[in-house]
Amino acid sequence: MKTIAVFVAIIALSSAADECYKDIYATCANTLSKQPGNLISKCDSKYGAIDNLQHDLQRFTNNLLFRSFDFLLLSTHYGNYIKNRPGFEKLFRGLSDDLWQDGIDTIKYITKRGGQMNFNNIPAEIQQSQGPLELYELHALGKALDVEKQLAKEAFEIHKTASGKTHEHHDPEVAHHLEEKFMEKHRDTIRTLAGHTRDLSSMLDGPDASLSLYLFDEYLQK
Template sequence: MLFFGVLSIFLLTASAEYCYSDIENACSPIPKNNGQIINCHAQYGAIESLQADLQAFVTANIETSFEFLLMSTHFGNYEAHRDGFKGLYRKLSDQSWADAIDLIKYITKRGGRMDLNQLPHFKKSAKDGKILELTEMNSLAKALDSEKQLANEALNIHAQALHHTKQDAAIAHYIEEHFTESLTDRVRDLAGYSNDLKNLLQDRDPSVSIFLFDEYLQKVL
């Protein structure tokens, strides 16, 4: 009985070695499947099923990065001259860009490929196209909403990886380690900035409040 149990485990293991079978077929005297070794790749777990979601998360980070870069340029021009806000949004832009690059590397590491035509899962509102009309207060609110969207998307991918039929702990761990904590910090900071500036605007002259808050941002960034 024990012999048959060991034999069955061996046969299951052997049947799972698809790359080995491809190599055997390709190197046989009469190659099968035109000598292709289509199963010799780095894919395992649920990467094939979650690849589209990861690709969409990449493009979401890229779009968000360019939005923050445009906001940084807007507040850094000679008319606005808000170096604190300029630095804040440039930092957020760089972080989203770095996240996108790191995620592309992870997708390819797992045997996938990047498709930049995969659109983000969340939709932008019509107001998102009016970045150059944003005030300092409105810009913080928009930045907070954007980071929350990214944070929620990261949580969705994390949940799918854990509850997928092929439970991919590797993807869940990667998302948790590289995105959830970082995005939590960004959301918390932007929420704090929004509430602090709102309180300042109620207590004194708006122009003075914004000037002082911009000076504060320059010091903490």
């Protein structure tokens, strides 16, 4: 009886489509022929709909990296001897570091799922001129808030596609990764930036805008 069960299991395994086992079996059978190419091409870590989702993940990753550089430029702008806003410098340097790490983590995730990173897959809005980043403090906070919301929206779109019921794009593991590694953290970032924007706006309505900016920058240094 055990022999029959094992035989049935072997038949079921060998009849599966696109199986790594089949590639290995064929490779072993053709070893003497020395055929060129990757004879075990199906023995990779791909599963689910990563092939159909990796284009969006690549574009999202490039957006993270480019926006990280935007925040880095803002940080250096406020860290020079003319502006001398160490609080704003610290804020934007932290935002830059966070997005850079998110980008690196997403690259690792794509490759872990058997995909490849394409640094030429750049969003259209990045390819267009973004304008100068030497902004006033309140404008810079508003810009940062818009960037974080746009990134969150892009993550939502990928999550929506991965959570759909179409076989070509359904991949709950991608959706879970976005929820766990990105969405919760950026929710808090958006809330913080929204609070900073409203607080500074209210403070600048006072009689001494210069003092308000100084005190707010002191607060950001903590």
